[in-house]
Amino acid sequence: xxxxxxxxxxxxxxxxxxxxxxQKPNQVKIKIYGSGICGTDLNIVxxxxxxxxxxxxxxxxxxxVVEVGDEVRGFKIGDRVxxxxxxxxxxCSYCREGLFIYCxxxxxxxxxMTTHGTFAEYFVGDxxxxxxxxxxxxxxxxxxxxxxxxxxxxxxxxxxxxxxxxLVLGSGAIGSLCQLVSKRLxxxxxxxxxxxxxxxxxxxxxxxxxxxxxLTLDKVYEINNNKKFDIVVDAVGNQLHVGFELIAKGGKIIxxxxxxxxxxxxxxxxxINDGISIIGAVANHSMISTALKFAQSIPELEQMVTAxxxxxxxxQAFNGTIGYDMHTGEKLPMNSVKTALIL
Numbered sequence: 001x002x003x004x005x006x007x008x009x010x011x012x013x014x015x016x017x018x019x020x021x022x023q024k025p026n027q028v029k030i031k032i033y034g035s036g037i038c039g040t041d042l043n044i045v046x047x048x049x050x051x052x053x054x055x056x057x058x059x060x061x062x063x064x065v066v067e068v069g070d071e072v073r074g075f076k077i078g079d080r081v082x083x084x085x086x087x088x089x090x091x092c093s094y095c096r097e098g099l100f101i102y103c104x105x106x107x108x109x110x111x112x113m114t115t116h117g118t119f120a121e122y123f124v125g126d127x128x129x130x131x132x133x134x135x136x137x138x139x140x141x142x143x144x145x146x147x148x149x150x151x152x153x154x155x156x157x158x159x160x161x162x163x164x165x166x167l168v169l170g171s172g173a174i175g176s177l178c179q180l181v182s183k184r185l186x187x188x189x190x191x192x193x194x195x196x197x198x199x200x201x202x203x204x205x206x207x208x209x210x211x212x213x214x215l216t217l218d219k220v221y222e223i224n225n226n227k228k229f230d231i232v233v234d235a236v237g238n239q240l241h242v243g244f245e246l247i248a249k250g251g252k253i254i255x256x257x258x259x260x261x262x263x264x265x266x267x268x269x270x271x272i273n274d275g276i277s278i279i280g281a282v283a284n285h286s287m288i289s290t291a292l293k294f295a296q297s298i299p300e301l302e303q304m305v306t307a308x309x310x311x312x313x314x315x316q317a318f319n320g321t322i323g324y325d326m327h328t329g330e331k332l333p334m335n336s337v338k339t340a341l342i343l
Contacts, residue, residue: 001016001017001018001019001120001121001122002014002015002016002017002120002121002311002312002343003015003016003017003056003116003119003120003121004056004057004058004119004120004311004314004341005017005054005055005056005057006044006051006052006053006054006055006056006057007053007054008053009047010045010046010047010326010327012044012045012057012314014311014312014314017056017120019121019122020116020122020123020124021124022067022068022069022124023124024069024126025069025070025071025072026069026071026072026126026127026128027068027069027072027124027125027126027127028065028067028068028069028072028075028081028124028125028126028127028130029065029066029067029068029122029123029124030061030063030064030065030066030081030083030122030123030124030125030130031063031064031065031066031121031122031343032061032062032063032118032120032121032122032123032343033062033063033064033139033342033343034061034062034063034139034143034308034311034340034341034342034343035058035059035060035061035062035117035118035119035143035340035341036060036143036144036146036147036173036305036338036339036340036341037058037060037317037318037321037338037339037340037341038058038059038060038147038173039172039173039174039257039258040059040112040113040258041057041058041059041112041119042318042321042322043258044057044112044113045318045326046322046326048258048259048260048261049113049258050113051112051113051114052113052114055112055113055114055115055116055117056112056116056117056118056119056120057112057113057117057119058112058117058118058119058120058341059083059085059111059112059113059117059118059146060083060085060118060143060144060146060147061082061083061117061118061119061123061143062080062081062082062083062133062139062142062143063080063081063118063123064078064079064080064081065077065078065079065080065081065130066122068127069127071127072127073127074127074130074132075127075130075132079132080132080133080135080139080142081130081131081132081133082130082131082133082142082143082145082146082288083111083118083123083125083129083130083131083146084129084130084131084146084288085110085111085112085117085118085129085146086100086101086146086286087100087109087110087111087115087126087129088100088101088103088105088106088109089103089104089105089106089108089109092104092105098286100286111125119311119314119341121343131145131288131289131292133292134292134296136296137292137295137296138302139340140302140304140305140308140340141295141301141302143305143340144177144295144301144302144304144305144338145288145291145292145295146288146291147173147174147177148177148181148291148294148295148301149287149288149290149291150174150282150287151174151177151178151181152181152287152290152291152294153281153282153287154178154233154254154256154279154281154282155178155181155182155185157279157281158231158252158254158277158279159252160182160185160186160231161185161186161230162185162186162187163186163187163230164185164186164187164188164230164231165186165187165188165190165224165227165229165230165231165248166178166182166186166188166189166190166229166230166231166232166233167190167191167192167215167229167231167232167233167243167246168182168189168190168191168192168206168232168233168235169191169192169212169232169233169234169235169236169239169242169243170191170192170193170234170235170236170239170257171191171192171193171195171198171199171201171202171206171209171235171337172193172198172235172236172337173304173337173338174235174256174257175191175193175202175233175235175236175257176191176198176201176202176205176304176337176338177304178233178235178256179191179202179205179206180205180298180300180301180304182206182231183205183206183207184297184298186230186231188207188223188224189205189206189207189208190206190207190208190209190210190215190223190224190229191205191206191208191209191210192209192210192211192212192215193209193211193212194211194212195323195334197333197334197335198334198337199211201306201337205300207223208223212242215246217245217246220246227248228246228247228248228251229246229247229248229251230248230250230251230252231251231252231253231254232246232247232251232252232253232254233254233256234253234254234255234256234257235256235257236257236259237255237256237257237258237259237262238257238259238261238262239257240253240255240262240264241264244264244266244276247274247276249274249275249276250274250275250276251274251275251276251277252276252277252278252279253276253277253278253279254278254279254280254282255278255280255282256282304337304338305338305339305340306336306337306338306339307320307335307336307338307339307340308339308340308341308342309339309340309341309342310341310342310343311341311342311343314341315327317336317339317341319332320332320333320334320335320336320339321334321336321338321339322334
């Protein structure tokens, strides 16, 4: 079968690889329709997130069941399904407490990084990590379920209230999705974005979207009843310093974007005196079922997939999503917020 395989730093290849087969009686084989490109996938390509050489990347896969193991009871051939990539050993102390994302052996179970992912024609996985897609749900919406679960996890951990004001720094795929969820849960949703295309897209979701330099403290007071924000989400990965500048007393700061090179310092006394909480619980703790239900109340979720490309055209898709040529570094215009790679 054809698949997108990680080879080395900034090197992935579209190549022929052995088609997976069912190895255990509780496994399901899926013919992949497509997979959303996640920031993690892009960071693997950039060399910011490690992956095993020879591993098929991608983890936001959806498709149709083509084979089931003898002990599978919840699915049959022809069912439309999605893959939950948050997998674990199930036996360590964290797993036994239901904290699967903190699994002591998590590195051995990371779909699309250490185990084969979904940028491929077929995927085989355990039944417990496969979820049925409602008949009324489009493929595009289904591809957004896993990242939606991460966003819901974050907002639930933050205890978001209807009276809250929320600032989302960055309006890429996760940032825009945070804004979409915030609009359902909070009073005021504000975004920032440096790219004109993504800023325009986010303007159709949030109450206000600014270029970062235009969101001054005076502007914050003007749009938010002379108060800073109750919740600030850093969806970029290097903007927490801005969060500390614009967070209200008693507020919550959520680091959500990934950038291993970024560090921020803060005064612990200021955090204590102002009652500021830093919420690091971004990862998805068994939130797929919740996200599937919540998604049915958000018809706009389908529009989050702004482009579809063939898997064979992955370079074009990656370049348009990150805004530069991944080989030469040449700056390119961004032309998508969320791109799906289709088989």
